[in-house]
Amino acid sequence: MAKTILAVDDSASIRQMVSFTLKGAGYEVIEAVDGQDALEKANQHNVNLVLTDINMPRMDGLKLLELLRNLANYKNVPILMLTTESDSAMKAKGKEAGATGWLVKPFDPNRLLEVIKKVIG
Amino acid sequence: MIKADVNRKYIFLIAAGIILIFAGIQVFWLYLNTVSIIGVLSVLTSFGLTVTLIVLERAKRSEIDSPNVQSEVQSNESTEVVEVNEDSIALENSEICNLEVDEYFMTVKEELSQVDRLVSDAVNNLVINFRYISKLTKTHHDMVLAIERMAAPEGSKPILELLQKQMEIADKIEQELDAAVTSLQFGDLVTQLIAHTTYQVETLNMVLQRIDRQSSLKDQERSIEEIHAGISKAMKVANSKGKRKPVVQQGMQMGDIELF
Numbered sequence: 612m613a614k615t616i617l618a619v620d621d622s623a624s625i626r627q628m629v630s631f632t633l634k635g636a637g638y639e640v641i642e643a644v645d646g647q648d649a650l651e652k653a654n655q656h657n658v659n660l661v662l663t664d665i666n667m668p669r670m671d672g673l674k675l676l677e678l679l680r681n682l683a684n685y686k687n688v689p690i691l692m693l694t695t696e697s698d699s700a701m702k703a704k705g706k707e708a709g710a711t712g713w714l715v716k717p718f719d720p721n722r723l724l725e726v727i728k729k730v731i732g
Numbered sequence: 733m734i735k736a737d738v739n740r741k742y743i744f745l746i747a748a749g750i751i752l753i754f755a756g757i758q759v760f761w762l763y764l765n766t767v768s769i770i771g772v773l774s775v776l777t778s779f780g781l782t783v784t785l786i787v788l789e790r791a792k793r794s795e796i797d798s799p800n801v802q803s804e805v806q807s808n809e810s811t812e813v814v815e816v817n818e819d820s821i822a823l824e825n826s827e828i829c830n831l832e833v834d835e836y837f838m839t840v841k842e843e844l845s846q847v848d849r850l851v852s853d854a855v856n857n858l859v860i861n862f863r864y865i866s867k868l869t870k871t872h873h874d875m876v877l878a879i880e881r882m883a884a885p886e887g888s889k890p891i892l893e894l895l896q897k898q899m900e901i902a903d904k905i906e907q908e909l910d911a912a913v914t915s916l917q918f919g920d921l922v923t924q925l926i927a928h929t930t931y932q933v934e935t936l937n938m939v940l941q942r943i944d945r946q947s948s949l950k951d952q953e954r955s956i957e958e959i960h961a962g963i964s965k966a967m968k969v970a971n972s973k974g975k976r977k978p979v980v981q982q983g984m985q986m987g988d989i990e991l992f
Contacts, residue, residue, distance in 0.1 A: 622920040624855045628913045631866065665814045666924060666978050695921055695979045697988060715987025717917035720910045726989055 614731055615639045615656060619649040619663035619675065620693070625716070629662060629693070630664060632720040635729070650678055658688060660731050662699025665694040665701070673708055680709040689730045749782030802809040830941055839938035841930055848926045853921030862916060866909050873902045915984050924978045943969075 616638050618629045630640045642645075643649035645667040653661070661679065665672035672692060679685040686701055689711040697715045705713060713728060714723065852988045883891045943962045981987070 620920075622923065624859050624916060624919045627859050628916055631863070632913060639817075657807070695924055695981065697980060698976070702990065710992060712989065712991040714989050715981075717914045717981075717984055717987060718919065719986040720913045722986060723991060726991065729991070 612661040613637055615641060615658070617641045617643060617653060617663075618644065618657045618660045619643040619657045619661065619667070619672065621664065621667040626665070627680065627694075628720075629718075629723075632723055633719075636727075637722050638727075639659050644671060646675035646678075649675050653679060654680070654684065658685075660727060660728075661685075661688060661690040662693050662696060665692060665696050665705075673704060676705065676708045676710055680696070691726065691730070693723075746786065749785055749924065829885055830944060833940065834937065840933050844926050844930050844933070848923060850917055851922045851926075855916065862909070862912055865905075869902060869905045869909065873899075873906075876902060881922055914986060918984055921979050921981060928977055928979070929973060932970065935973050936966065939966045939969045939973070 616633055617634070618626055618640055619642075620626050620629065621644055626642045630642060633640045635648075636729040641652055641658065643652050646663075649661070649663065650670070652658075661675075663672040663675055670707065671727060675692055676692070679688070679690060688699050691708065691712045691714060692705050692710050693714045694701075695716045712726060714726065808971050878897055880892070880895045880899075883895065940963070
């Protein structure tokens with residue numbers, strides 16, 4: 612059974628590129644447009660990995676990370692941050708909030724798949 | 733305000749005229765018994781003066797009512813009125829200047845928004861093209877594999893070689909598509925940078941206007957140094973209020989990856 616990945620980004624082009632990459636590798640992808648949307652979808656589906664942007668309207672990626680980590684069924688689900696932010700202070704914040712990894716945009720599809728395979732197999 | 737002043741003057745002159753007429757009549761009665769020419773002359777002079785004053789004042793009123801000469805008449809008013817006018821002109825100029833600045837910043841914002849729309853439109857089109865090419869490549873790839881399977885039992889070497897070449901081309905197209913996935917993320921980076929720049933421009937406009945308002949209240953006449961200091965202050969405040977730049981990338985090379 613294909614593993615499900617929740618891809619969160621307010622940019623439609625990024626969501627499409629992430630979906631294209633992940634679906635091509637056999638993953639099932641659920642798309643969310645911001646943190647709020649992601650939180651609702653995370654509650655509706657069984658997700659194996661969350662790949663989220665940081666700077667988004669309504670709810671940003673760090674807040675989403677914090678709220679997901681407070682949910683019992685998302686305590687151990689890998690959450691990767693995929694963002695333009697490369698500031699070390701931001702990375703530290705993400706790490707502290709429980710992020711599994713930090714990927715700086717633009718991403719390379721093959722490298723992204725390598726990381727995902729490493730995290731969820 | 734100015735019209736009300738003129739009306740008061742007009743009433744005052746009419747009253748003065750009436751008093752003058754009464755004075756003339758009294759002088760006339762004083763000299764009535766002697767039938768002096770002085771009494772008659774005083775009454776006639778009173779009437780004449782009153783009529784002249786009224787005619788002159790009417791002429792002045794009609795000039796004031798005319799919009800073309802209103803400002804000229806205003807400048808002939810008392811010193812106090814002139815000072816008030818200068819202040820209001822300065823304030824009006826300041827408001828016009830603020831409007832122009834506001835308009836300028838609005839234009840900058842509109843242009844940034846136009847860039848954003850153009851980039852988004854281009855990215856959307858590129859993504860559609862990308863998906864279509866990707867779909868065609870996959871179909872082509874599947875077709876080559878099917879032909880290969882059909883040709884295999886025959887063992888036709890030239891056909892198999894041709895198919896092999898086709899497969900190599902299909903693989904190269906896929907590699908290029910992967911590279912395109914990285915490049916097509918430029919839209920997101922540009923959009924974030926535009927949003928950041930728009931915010932900076934908005935903040936600068938707001939701070940400049942606030943500083944200008946504060947300076948206008950303090951002093952109407954400012955030296956060049958004070959204006960420079962005002963701009964410098966505006967820049968500092970705008971920078972301190974500005975958000976951290978969300979995109980530092982200078983190119984479309986792949987970003988770093990770190991697993992915690």
